[in-house]
Amino acid sequence: MSKIEEMAKELGQALGRTDEYQALKKAATAVDEDRDLVGLRNELQKLESEMVSLLQAGKEPGDEEKERYENLARDLQARPEYQRLVAAQSNFEKRLQAVNETISEGIQEGAQSRIILPS
Numbered sequence: 001m002s003k004i005e006e007m008a009k010e011l012g013q014a015l016g017r018t019d020e021y022q023a024l025k026k027a028a029t030a031v032d033e034d035r036d037l038v039g040l041r042n043e044l045q046k047l048e049s050e051m052v053s054l055l056q057a058g059k060e061p062g063d064e065e066k067e068r069y070e071n072l073a074r075d076l077q078a079r080p081e082y083q084r085l086v087a088a089q090s091n092f093e094k095r096l097q098a099v100n101e102t103i104s105e106g107i108q109e110g111a112q113s114r115i116i117l118p119s
Contacts, residue, residue, distance in 0.1 A: 011099070020095045024088040031085050037076070044072045 001009075015021055031037055047069050051061045061069075076082055 015095070015099070018092075018095060020088070020092040024085075024092045027081070027085040027088040030081050034079075034081050037079055037081055040072065040076050040079075044069070044076060047072065 054061050
């Protein structure tokens with residue numbers, strides 16, 4: 001394993017230990033363990049799949065399907081467990097974005113360096 005791959009693995013391990021990732025993991029587990037929420041997500045995914053199939057076939061989903069989809073989505077989004085999951089995902093994505101920005105800065109600095117490292 002190259003030094004860069006080792007550093008990437010260490011970064012991944014460090015990210016896995018962050019509060020943001022731990023909160024995301026906890027929220028995802030809570031959602032997966034909520035039978036009602038899992039049923040609601042499955043029903044929404046099934047309806048979405050049916051609507052995509054209709055659209056791909058050049059047909060427009062009916063008003064009833066659209067309304068049902070909106071109601072299911074609204075119900076899902078109103079659940080506290082789902083809201084916690086969305087918030088945790090957002091917080092972890094912010095952490096990843098900050099890490100990516102720091103990596104980009106490091107790449108730019110490294111590109112300006114005269115020292116060439118073996119790969």
